[in-house]
Amino acid sequence: MKKSITLFLAIAIGGSQTFGFKQADLDKLKKTKECFKCDLSGVDLSNAKLVDSDMGGLDLSDSNLRKADLNGVSFYASDLEGVDFTEANLVRAKFQFADLTGAVLRDAKLDFANMDRAKLCNTVMPDGQRIFDGCSIQWEKIW
Numbered sequence: 001m002k003k004s005i006t007l008f009l010a011i012a013i014g015g016s017q018t019f020g021f022k023q024a025d026l027d028k029l030k031k032t033k034e035c036f037k038c039d040l041s042g043v044d045l046s047n048a049k050l051v052d053s054d055m056g057g058l059d060l061s062d063s064n065l066r067k068a069d070l071n072g073v074s075f076y077a078s079d080l081e082g083v084d085f086t087e088a089n090l091v092r093a094k095f096q097f098a099d100l101t102g103a104v105l106r107d108a109k110l111d112f113a114n115m116d117r118a119k120l121c122n123t124v125m126p127d128g129q130r131i132f133d134g135c136s137i138q139w140e141k142i143w
Contacts, residue, residue: 021063029053041079101135 025038033053046066056076077097095118104124121135
């Protein structure tokens with residue numbers, strides 16, 4: 001009985017540190033404006049200014065990027081599931097092969113954004129309309 005309780009506590013305490021973003025990845029992004037294959041899931045980057053950053057291949061799932069300035073940012077092949085981009089500046093952003101399932105783009109600026117082969121399943125577009133493009137597509141991450 002003691003062994004099972006100890007094992008449960010070890011899993012609960014040790015496992016809780018693996019959820020969410022990695023501080024080292026966030027620090028790297030802030031310092032270099034690049035973060036390839038980083039884990040920034042669940043991070044709050046609301047109002048951040050990350051113009052022309054390279055955020056390709058990273059995990060930003062369930063993050064808050066409300067009102068962020070992301071002009072020219074590359075999200076190539078990134079996991080953007082459930083990201084809140086409400087009122088974000090995404091002019092010239094690159095979303096090729098990105099997974100935007102359940103993302104919210106309400107009132108975001110998407111002028112000249114490249115969404116070639118992006119997965120837009122249950123995605124809220126700037127006008128409030130939901131898009132269900134690519135919901136049946138199952139592709140492996142290309143990085």
